[in-house]
Amino acid sequence: MKKSDWMLVAVILTVSLLLIGYGFFAAGQDAGSVVVTMGGEVKGTYLLSSDQEIAIDDTNHFVIRDGVVKMDFATCPDQYCVHSKAISKNKETIICLPNQVVLEIRSEKESAYDAVVD
């Protein structure tokens, strides 16, 4: 490996670390609710404080329990979303790419609704 290669690696690592740092900062704020979007459209917003089960059309299904969100059913072939770690902190996401579903945790300050049920 030449010197330029090492400089490239250094730049990549630095940018990554900066992004991780920024991520930690954003996650520090309180988590209030989970916003469900499908193809960019908001389908619903649910408070993390109440345990519930939500189905998204026929393609996905997730559970809120003890303030933690987990996807437990999806029709996608890869099942990445179902195997994803449960999320509970601000800005954390579970995404189902084939079904274009995104579950994202928002802080209480950003939540526009108390609870919206489809």
Next chain:
Amino acid sequence: MRKKAVAYFGMFLALALILSYVESLVPISLGIPGVKLGLANLITVIVLYRIGAREAFLLSLLRVTIAGFLFGNLFAILYSMAGACASLAVMVLLKRIGTFSIIGVSIAGGVFHNIGQLVVAMLVLQSVSLVYYFAVLMIAGLVTGFLIGVLSLETMKRLRFQF
């Protein structure tokens, strides 16, 4: 392309498809979609260095499309294509600049493959918060790019053909 290169090109395409298939058999679980070994990039790098940029681009295009029809779905082709184009564009650029070794070029290729895929995912899902995946995907791309780079280097040492 000269006749000899055309014959080899077909073989390289077949190899790239096989590597794509083998790669799909190995599940990598980081909880984040989009982390791949990038084995097929080995062929892309070799073609880039031994034949040329245009041929490498054609190879990538064909490989992504055919592999998408064989092993994936329509959306997968979109993401793969974005990643492959971004990756190859950066690799051609760095190779032309000249001060990077194959390993450095491959590292950049790996990183930008993931960046390309993530940007397209963010556009399709219209979600800015996916930006937090950047850090992990960049590091993953760096590691896989490095491994493919080393593999490319060693493979080319043992391949005796030139066009």
